[in-house]
Amino acid sequence: MTDLETYRAKAVAWLKSMAPTYGREARKGLAEADDLALGRRYQKAKFDAGFAGINWPTEYGGQGLGHLEKVTFEAEEMKHGFPNFYFGISLGMPVPVLMQFGSDKEFVKERVLKALQGEEIWCQLFSEPSGGSDLAGLRTKAEPDGNGWKINGQKVWTSWAHYSDYGVIVVRTDPTVPKHKGLTYFWVDMKAPGVTVRPIKLAGGDSHVNEVFFDDVKISDDHRMSPVGGGFAVAITTLMIERYVATDSAGFGPHLDLFVDLAKHISLNGKPAIEDGRIRQQIARNYAMRSGLDSINVRARLMMQAGMIPGAEGSLNKLVAVRSRQKLSELAIDLQGTGGFVFDEHASPKEDWASSWINAPTGRIAGGSDETLLNTIAEKVLGLPQDHRPDKGIPFNQIPA
Amino acid sequence: MTILYDEGQQAIATESRRVLEARISKDALLPLLESVGDYHHPFWDTAKEQGWTALAMPEAHDGLGLGLIELGLIAHQAGRSLSGAPFLTSGFGTAKAIELYGSDAQKARWLPALASGDSIGAIAFAAGPDALPARPDVTFTDDRLDGTARGVSGGLAADVAIVLSNGPGVPVLALVDLTGVERIAVPSFDNSRCVADLKFADAPAETIAVGTAARDAALHILALQAVVTAHEQTGGAEVLMEIARDYALTRRAFGQPIGAFQSVKHRIAELYGLVELARANCIHAASREGAADFITAAAAARLSATEAYDTAARDSVQIHGGIGVTWDLGLHLHMRRARSLAIEQGSSLFWEDVLVDRLAGEAA
Numbered sequence: 001m002t003d004l005e006t007y008r009a010k011a012v013a014w015l016k017s018m019a020p021t022y023g024r025e026a027r028k029g030l031a032e033a034d035d036l037a038l039g040r041r042y043q044k045a046k047f048d049a050g051f052a053g054i055n056w057p058t059e060y061g062g063q064g065l066g067h068l069e070k071v072t073f074e075a076e077e078m079k080h081g082f083p084n085f086y087f088g089i090s091l092g093m094p095v096p097v098l099m100q101f102g103s104d105k106e107f108v109k110e111r112v113l114k115a116l117q118g119e120e121i122w123c124q125l126f127s128e129p130s131g132g133s134d135l136a137g138l139r140t141k142a143e144p145d146g147n148g149w150k151i152n153g154q155k156v157w158t159s160w161a162h163y164s165d166y167g168v169i170v171v172r173t174d175p176t177v178p179k180h181k182g183l184t185y186f187w188v189d190m191k192a193p194g195v196t197v198r199p200i201k202l203a204g205g206d207s208h209v210n211e212v213f214f215d216d217v218k219i220s221d222d223h224r225m226s227p228v229g230g231g232f233a234v235a236i237t238t239l240m241i242e243r244y245v246a247t248d249s250a251g252f253g254p255h256l257d258l259f260v261d262l263a264k265h266i267s268l269n270g271k272p273a274i275e276d277g278r279i280r281q282q283i284a285r286n287y288a289m290r291s292g293l294d295s296i297n298v299r300a301r302l303m304m305q306a307g308m309i310p311g312a313e314g315s316l317n318k319l320v321a322v323r324s325r326q327k328l329s330e331l332a333i334d335l336q337g338t339g340g341f342v343f344d345e346h347a348s349p350k351e352d353w354a355s356s357w358i359n360a361p362t363g364r365i366a367g368g369s370d371e372t373l374l375n376t377i378a379e380k381v382l383g384l385p386q387d388h389r390p391d392k393g394i395p396f397n398q399i400p401a
Numbered sequence: 402m403t404i405l406y407d408e409g410q411q412a413i414a415t416e417s418r419r420v421l422e423a424r425i426s427k428d429a430l431l432p433l434l435e436s437v438g439d440y441h442h443p444f445w446d447t448a449k450e451q452g453w454t455a456l457a458m459p460e461a462h463d464g465l466g467l468g469l470i471e472l473g474l475i476a477h478q479a480g481r482s483l484s485g486a487p488f489l490t491s492g493f494g495t496a497k498a499i500e501l502y503g504s505d506a507q508k509a510r511w512l513p514a515l516a517s518g519d520s521i522g523a524i525a526f527a528a529g530p531d532a533l534p535a536r537p538d539v540t541f542t543d544d545r546l547d548g549t550a551r552g553v554s555g556g557l558a559a560d561v562a563i564v565l566s567n568g569p570g571v572p573v574l575a576l577v578d579l580t581g582v583e584r585i586a587v588p589s590f591d592n593s594r595c596v597a598d599l600k601f602a603d604a605p606a607e608t609i610a611v612g613t614a615a616r617d618a619a620l621h622i623l624a625l626q627a628v629v630t631a632h633e634q635t636g637g638a639e640v641l642m643e644i645a646r647d648y649a650l651t652r653r654a655f656g657q658p659i660g661a662f663q664s665v666k667h668r669i670a671e672l673y674g675l676v677e678l679a680r681a682n683c684i685h686a687a688s689r690e691g692a693a694d695f696i697t698a699a700a701a702a703r704l705s706a707t708e709a710y711d712t713a714a715r716d717s718v719q720i721h722g723g724i725g726v727t728w729d730l731g732l733h734l735h736m737r738r739a740r741s742l743a744i745e746q747g748s749s750l751f752w753e754d755v756l757v758d759r760l761a762g763e764a765a
Contacts, residue, residue, distance in 0.1 A: 039612040192651050262762050274761050284753035287760060288704040292678030295685040313677040320674055371663070377673055378666035382646050385661035 004068060004305070011073045014049055015080055018042065024081030024348070036163060039083035043118025051397065052116045053091070058101055060112045068304050077373055078248065081348065089159050090115055093238045094122035094168040098187065101225040101234055111166065125155040125169035125212060126235065130156065132365075133372045137391070140214060142171040142186065148220040149173075151188070154213050157366070161197045161210040164190045170235045173228055175397040183231035186190045186223045193217070204358040205345040247314075249293035250322030252363060253349055253356035256286055259332055262353075266335050268399070273335055283288055286328055293317055312381045319373045322363040329357035403685040404470070414474045420447060421482035427731035432481055433593045435739070437549070438557050440593045441485020448489055449518035458496050462512035469625065470687040473632035477683075480636025480742075482709075483734050487594050487745065488521045490633070491555040494626040495522025498563040501575065502609045502618050509577060511561055523559035523579075524626065525550035525599055526619050532747030533565065533619055539601055541566035541573040546601035554745050556597035557584050560720050563609065564599075574615040575606040591741040620755070624699035627746040628686045631699075633680040633704035634742050638706070641713035641735055642672040645720045652721075659720070668716050675709035682706070700756035704743040707743045714739040 020026065022042040027035055046052045047061070053071040063069075077084065095115045102108035114120040131137035140153025150165025151171055161167065167188050174182035188195070194217035199207040226234040250256065261285060263274040273279045293316065300310035332353035333340035340354065347355040364370050378384040391399045406414070424443050433439055448454055457472040458464025472493060479489065496515040499507050514520035529551065530535040539548040550556070550564055564575045582604050584597040610618040646669050649660030660666050679702070686702035688694045714736040718725040725732050741747065 016670065055596040256760075264761060274757070281753050283760060284700070284704060284756045285708075287756060288682060288701040288708075289678060289699070291685065291701040292681045292705055295681035296677065298403045299405060299681065300686070302403075306405065307494040312682070316674050316677060318676070371667070374670040375663070377670040378660075382666075382669060382673060384649060384656050384666045384669065387663065388657070388661065 004072060007065075007069050008072050008076065010031060011051065011076050014051065015076055018045060018082070019080045022080075024080050026079065027083055029346075032177065035083050036086055039086045040118035042082055042084065043087055043116075047117045053112075054110075056096070056099070056116075060109060061116050066102060066289075066304075068301065071301065071304075081350070086121060086160055086163060087115075087118060088166070089124055090120075090122040094124050094166070097168060097225065097234065097238050098122070100237070101185070102187070103222060103225070120158055120165040121163050122366070123158050123161045123164035123167040125158055125167045125188070127155065127157045129156050130153060131292075135235065135370055136183065138170060138172060138183070140169070140171045141175070141303055142173050142184060142219075145218055148218060149221065149223075151186075151194075151214040153215040154211060156200075156209075156211050158197075158210045158212050159208055161190065161212050161400065162199050162207075166190055167212075168225070168238070170231045172396065173231075176395050177229070178230045178393050179391060179396045179399070181229055183235070184224065184228050185226035185231035185234040187225060188217065188219060188223065192219070197211065202359075202362065204362075245323075247293070247297050247317045249290040249297070249321050250350070251318070251319070251323075251325030251360075253322075253325035253329060253360065254332075254353060256283065256290060256328075258351070258353075259283060259286070261329060262332055262335060268335070279331075279335070282328065282331055286324055289320060289324055312377070315373065315377060315381070318363070319370055319377075322360060323370060325356060325362035326364065329353050329360060333357060402689045406453045406470075406474070406684075410471060410474060413471055414478065417453070417475045417478040418481065418718065420451060421478050425482045425485065427483070427734060429732060430485065430593070430734055431728070433485070434591070434734070437588050437592050438490075438595065440558065440595050442480075444485030445518065453489060454492060454518035457493055457518035458512060462500075462508055463516040464496075464512070468630055468687075469690045470684075472629055473683060473687045476629045476632035477636035477639075478739075480633035480638075481640040483637070483738055485593055486558070487555045488518075488558070490626050490629045490745075491524050491559070492520075492522040493629060494519070494524045494622050495561060495563050497625050498524075498609055498618065498622050499573070501621070502574065503576065504607075507607065507609075510690075511576075514560075520560040521555060521558050523553050523555045523562040523599075524622065525553045525556065525562050526565040526623060527552065527747070530748075530750075532623065532751040533616065535572070537565050537567045537572065539566040540565055541568040541575055541608075544577060544606055545606040546577055546606045548601055549599070549713065550599040552587060552596055553599055554594045554596055554741070556599050557586050557595040559566070561623070562599065564601075564606070565615065566606075568611065568615075568683040571612040572615045572619075573611050574618050577601070577604055577606040578608050589741070590662065591737040594741050594745075611623060620687040620696065623746055624696050625690070627685065627703040627752065628699045630742050630746050631679065631686065631702040632683050634706035634710040635676060635683055636737070637735055637738060637742070638672070638676045638679060638709035638713035639715040641710075641732075642669060642676055644732070645669050645672065645713075645717040648721055651719075663739060664729070665720055668720060670714060672709075672713050675712055679706040679709040697756060697759045700752040700759075703746070703752045704749055704756070707749050709741060710735075 019043050053062030054065050055067050058064040130139050130140045142149040142151045167190050169188050170183050173181050173184040194215040196213040198211045200209050201207045263279050265275045268276050295312050300314050303310045343354045349356040349359045453475050455464045456467050460466040492515050499511050504734040528538050539550050559579055562577050564573050566573050583600040587596040589596045649665050650658055652659050682702040682705045686698040718732050
């Protein structure tokens with residue numbers, strides 16, 4: 001066995017032992033508060049077992065291992081349905097950025113340890129009502145206030161803000177320069193006076209994203225994590241950290257086996273739907289697409305193992321997988337006919353077709369919309385020209401509304 | 402499991418690309434479209450000279466002892482450059498059938514000649530829409546073939562064929578020396594494929610496999626060929642994507658390169674996705690030869706590669722606008738090839754069924 005296989009075996013064994021206490025079955029029927037409490041205990045168990053912060057430096061409580069071990073662990077972890085998504089953003093982006101750019105090392109260390117053990121949660125305050133894809137078009141402003149800053153404005157789509165203790169935020173500190181150049185990056189205390197969090201109920205019924213309002217929120221200058229006006233670069237670093245996260249060719253929806261099972265058990269025109277050419281074609285097409293992504297992802301892992309940088313084809317994962325999942329979920333509902341009406345808002349999108357269907361649009365928009373991803377492939381991979389951008393080079397406060 | 406190409410494999414890709422790009426041009430290929438029954442001899446001479454005909458054949462019979470991965474790399478480049486004849490794939494299928502299921506005498510007779518390229522092989526399994534017919538049109542009685550195998554790629558030029566025939570109550574996979582067998586050229590939209598109807602009349606033939614074994618063998622050979630063809634299709638799709646990208650960067654309209662319009666750039670980005678999925682499936686399938694899931698992997702490669710090449714052919718012409726439909730620009734060479742490769746080795750309809758039978762656990 002290679003070292004990595006040994007590591008995987010160790011992870012598999014530990015995850016299996018945790019499944020009865022924290023896994024899918026244990027979570028069934030739990031209210032969100034109880035589920036979060038269970039999640040905090042699971043995160044602590046992970047930390048104690050040496051599976052938290054796998055590729056983080058040991059001085060911050062991490063394990064000092066490679067990205068490969070992290071991805072390996074996450075691929076196995078994903079199979080059990082643990083309540084770990086509350087910490088996905090927190091440990092995925094804001095806390096690593098804090099480690100990299102936080103100025104007060106003692107403070108940073110304390111926060112990182114608490115976050116790794118599930119005691120504290122961090123959110124990422126980027127998107128605003130006026131722009132999601134156009135991050136640099138944000139309007140929330142920070143003005144000098146004594147020795148520190150005063151923040152006013154609104155963020156939106158902030159995942160888990162309602163449970164968060166801290167957040168990282170990009171704000172406009174200079175509206176008189178072109179939009180990318182007037183931004184600065186800070187951390188904020190989400191419990192500070194003037195911070196209001198209001199959950200947004202999404203189409204599928206859940207409310208894990210929020211609007212966050214800032215009304216004269218005062219912070220000292222030691223909250224600053226970038227040079228004044230240098231916030232965009234740090235924000236991009238944040239977004240790049242998790243470029244090769246655990247992928248899922250099912251687009252975080254149900255496995256294709258579940259569709260095949262459904263088609264075998266449902267009768268269409270007097271025979272099993274699996275014998276219907278229309279259904280067969282969709283199964284075959286989806287299989288070919290998913291196996292292609294699986295092969296891309298295995299190759300990416302092999303390349304990392306060989307010390308190489310994986311190819312740009314990894315950028316196809318979310319684009320291709322989620323929109324296919326959306327269509328396949330529609331077909332799964334069609335297959336069930338009136339039996340497809342049944343809806344359980346607590347069902348998992350990875351196991352239930354209606355839940356997968358209604359939550360699929362979020363997947364096609366969050367973390368880079370399909371259109372943004374296509375632009376990125378066209379421009380960064382294929383070298384095609386950038387779109388026409390009328391706001392380019394113009395001071396932010398002179399951009400026509 | 403899939404693989405990363407090693408240095409030797411990368412060298413095969415680089416060298417075959419260099420040679421093919423130097424020796425094949427659309428100017429040589431365009432006239433072939435208007436002449437029934439001829440192929441691009443420099444392509445086939447190159448394949449022989451470079452040892453590509455021997456590449457995936459056993460060393461014991463004058464082959465180089467490499468496999469599907471290496472042949473796939475050559476096929477990918479041949480797809481980029483528009484191969485001038487179908488014989489690399491059909492010869493490989495023929496040789497594999499003899500190597501895996503034939504007698505020592507058959508191996509000694511045919512494998513060295515197929516490895517050198519002195520003999521050309523053809524595969525005659527299909528009957529119209531049926532890639533592996535339960536009752537083939539050609540009958541096998543007392544070591545003799547009768548009836549017509551229709552639409553056989555390479556059939557016009559081939560010296561030997563593997564025929565799926567209808568034996569006494571069972572299918573028979575037969576090896577037939579085509580000397581003296583009447584062939585009728587089929588005028589095609591892609592004439593260098595040398596498509597022919599093979600008219601057997603009391604033609605002496607030898608058994609390769611009988612009954613269920615004949616069908617299983619035929620499917621396996623078809624899958625091996627499908628993986629080679631999938632590489633070729635992916636190569637064709639890849640080069641079309643690049644051609645479309647290059648054109649979108651230079652052609653200007655409404656004051657900017659047309660590649661700056663999202664309707665154009667997204668179309669090209671989508672092609673990139675199809676090409677990469679097909680490539681990934683091809684690499685995976687080539688690495689699964691001999692494994693239990695080989696047929697499944699081959700089907701996935703075949704389906705994604707057909708979709709990639711067809712879509713790339715459609716969309717690259719569309720991105721070019723009027724110039725794209727002209728004879729001289731030659732994009733139609735790829736349009737034609739995309740379709741001929743789509744129906745050789747079983748169409749998507751066939752492979753969808755093969756794949757779903759396996760996924761649903763219904764495979765025989």
